[in-house]
Amino acid sequence: MSNSEKPTRKVTSFDVARRAGVSRAAVSRTFTPNASVSPETRDKVVKAAKELGYRVNYLARGLINQRSDFVGIVAAGMDNPFRAMQIEQITKNLVRRNFRPILLPADHGESADHVMDQLLHYNVSGVLVTSDAPPTALCAEFAAAGVPIVLINKADSIPAVDRVVSDNDTAGRLAAATLIETGARHLAVMSAAAISYTARRRQQAFLACCHSLEADVRVIPVKINDYANGFAAAAMLDGVDGVFCINDYMACGLVDGLRRRGIAIPDDVRIVGHDDVPQASWAGYDLTTLRQPCDLQAEQAIDLLLSRMDNPETAERVEVTPVSLVRRSTA
Amino acid sequence: MSNSEKPTRKVTSFDVARRAGVSRAAVSRTFTPNASVSPETRDKVVKAAKELGYRVNYLARGLINQRSDFVGIVAAGMDNPFRAMQIEQITKNLVRRNFRPILLPADHGESADHVMDQLLHYNVSGVLVTSDAPPTALCAEFAAAGVPIVLINKADSIPAVDRVVSDNDTAGRLAAATLIETGARHLAVMSAAAISYTARRRQQAFLACCHSLEADVRVIPVKINDYANGFAAAAMLDGVDGVFCINDYMACGLVDGLRRRGIAIPDDVRIVGHDDVPQASWAGYDLTTLRQPCDLQAEQAIDLLLSRMDNPETAERVEVTPVSLVRRSTA
DNA sequence: TCCGATATTGCACACGTGTACAGTTCCACG
DNA sequence: CGTGGAACTGTACACGTGTGCAATATCGGA
Structure with missing residues (x-):
């Protein structure tokens, strides 16, 4: 309908004020919560603002508000x-x-x-x-x-x-307890402990719990806590029948790696992951894991x-x- | 070292200017590309700025630059x-x-x-x-x-x-060609076409290609293009031996659903996905798919x-x- | 020495907004 | 009718920056 209005300058509170026949301060107050404006002027301002397509410039507001x-x-x-x-x-x-x-x-x-x-x-x-x-x-x-x-x-x-x-402490403890409870006797924890605080902490808690239960434990070091490293680590599990993976991302890799080698889960090796990632609940993995909400x-x-x-x-x-x-x- | 300096006012270009013994404009020009400042004043300004921990306020800059x-x-x-x-x-x-x-x-x-x-x-x-x-x-x-x-x-x-x-046209065509080439004779396309433009478009292209090749095709409607719907749709594939899933997310669900029902992939049913999601290259799926870079x-x-x-x-x-x-x- | 050109500088304004302050209006109450 | 107070309004300043313009400094050449 309207013709091409090339010089579309940004519409400011000043424009709205003029159109509504009030001061610019009134416009500002209209759009500021808990400010003092009479209902009539507020209505006039809102109407004019809508007609002009006015929006408060939050950058300018942030400038004055210091935040x-x-x-x-x-x-x-x-x-x-x-x-x-x-x-x-x-x-x-x-x-x-x-x-x-x-x-x-x-x-x-x-x-x-x-x-x-x-x-x-x-x-x-x-x-x-x-x-x-x-x-x-x-x-x-x-x-x-x-x-x-x-x-x-x-x-x-x-x-x-x-x-x-x-x-993380509870996580490590629950992981150890669950693996042992489901029949694992030779445990392992997989994590790139050097990289991440979280990984380090979970690993420590897991080890501490295993030691206090006098269970057999090993650490399986990986470079990064990701799928590829989990998959590759499947080759390093001789004599292990229960693994705590520091996160599900890596656990998915481990599951696939073990299957590739014909190792049965959970009969041969039990696995507990961490995070409850969407893939953990996929039927292809159905991973026992620790949910972090x-x-x-x-x-x-x-x-x-x-x-x-x-x-x-x-x-x-x-x-x-x-x-x-x-x-x-x-x- | 320094005592607790509570009234830590935000340091501005004015502060820097005073410390460097120049005008505020000089400070501004120092931090504006392609502005005219002499090397000496620039050095003075940079030094003062570093000492004071000054950073240009991009909100104010954005205000003046209109962008x-x-x-x-x-x-x-x-x-x-x-x-x-x-x-x-x-x-x-x-x-x-x-x-x-x-x-x-x-x-x-x-x-x-x-x-x-x-x-x-x-x-x-x-x-x-x-x-x-x-x-x-x-x-x-x-x-x-x-x-x-x-x-x-x-x-x-x-x-x-x-x-x-x-x-999407090429995608649909490639999907159909690949399924047929690998032995599928009764094709299907799975998508919530009503929801998404992309899904609709890929489906159309796939159907068109199938028709032009005079292949048997069906549409398997789903509500949303996600894992759960893909999984559930495994029950609706009687007589189908090749499926194009509109995206890998859903394809993963379909693969898991078919496996659950004991249907062999790709011998009984061939699957082509779309997107080349990370999970598509996971060993557990190893999905043939269309990579969208x-x-x-x-x-x-x-x-x-x-x-x-x-x-x-x-x-x-x-x-x-x-x-x-x-x-x-x-x- | 003088002159024109170039590089650099500072002043002052603009960007769009929130709000303290003082002024105005209006109303209820004595 | 007078008065105090509440509610509202407008003016003016502030937020921190970029840049046009005029003024100044510098420099090379005749």
Whole structure:
């Protein structure tokens, strides 16, 4: 209908004010919660805004408010299906709470620092980190800028940085107990402990529990906790009849590797994974595993973020995500 | 070392200017590419900036430049592993080009509109959409605001909206040819054609090719193109010995469902999937499938975004992502 | 020495918004 | 009718930055 209106300047609150016959402040107040505007002027403003297609410029608002609606998510290893679940839950939760998630992949080594450095340019309200833990110096810069950081399943204590960790101790204990209970006598744990805090922690808990039960245990080292390494590790299981895989991603590989070699699951080898990835419940795997409720974990992490936004001076907190055993057919 | 410096005001270009003994404009020019600053003042500014921990406020910069570094990604169905790959490639590509991806999940019906509406508040440089196509009215608003939109694998033509679509025609043809070539005589295609443009298109191409070859074909309707529906559909294959699954996600379900019923693959039933998801190459599936190179697809989509940013007035373009057959053991 | 051209600098304005402050209106109550 | 207070409105400033314009400094050549 309307002709081509080339010089479509961005419509501002000033335009709306003029059209509604009020001051620009009235427009601002109309779109600011808990501001004082009479119903009549509000109506006039809303009407004019709708006619003009006006939207508040959140960048300008963030400038004046000293805080934006952005939350950074720093993630690595997105090939792991668990990471996909995690990111989905986190982003949905953030959007539900009216934040905008800005997602930064940080795979190759030092890029995590670089990428987080970028975030300091945007007045983000907070940062969630699921990749390697950022260096302490950088964390200090965020703290100085008043930007809370929450680490998910990562690393040891850093000053002024909150953390959410899944209950790795219980996980290790449950894994050992389940394997033994289902008949395993020669246990093993598979993990690239050097890489990840989580892997290291679960491995330790598993070993500790096995030792306390005086069970026979070995460590099967892998380079990375992924499918390929799990598959390859099937060749290194002589004399083992029960394996705890640090995550399901790797466990799927192990299952396929064992089948390829004609080894029966769970009769010859029992397997317990971790995470309860979607593939774990696929009929092809039907993996006994430890469920890590990443919807709850996302909730916890974002709660921590908000509470530190409100009072930044509190001591760092650690929230533990509960773990529960999901019994399926591999153990 | 330094004492607790509570009133840590955000450090601005003004602070840097004072410390370096220059004007604020000099600071701005130092951090603006292709600006005119002498090497000496630049050095002074850089030194002062480092000492103070100064970072350019990109929100303010975006305000003055009328454009931010943000690119919106609207995605649905993140449980599908292909979506995870897609998002990983897109975000990595964007970050490499110095954009910040803001990821908005849009699963439940109308929320895509709502979520995209939010983006108009942020002066985003562009939007990539992999969920359902946004309504035409909304697209017009983006066009008016000068914000390019690129649809990935979605919907039909919308004015001023560029698209990237994978080569669905070739996919359907290759699938049919491969199934027949490997001995199938009674074909079927599985897809929730009502839901998705891509599914509809691939199905059509497959049927057309079968008809032209005078092969026996059926359509097996499902509600959603996911694992569970693929698994359940294994019960509906009487007399079928070759199936084209619209995506690998569903194909994995079908494979597991058939195995459960004792049906041999590929001897009794041949299967061709689509996407070449990571699971397709897992030993447990070893799926013959059509590879859709989503790294290339991301590149194409972002190229379209950039080229429309430069000249917004051009007619809408459609880029086709090539598809290639990956022969594995299911066909 | 003088002059024109070039490189560099600072001033001042603009981007679009939130809100303190003072001023105005209006109403209820004495 | 007078008055106090509540509700509302507009003015003016602030947020942190990029850049046009004019002014100044520098330099090479005649």
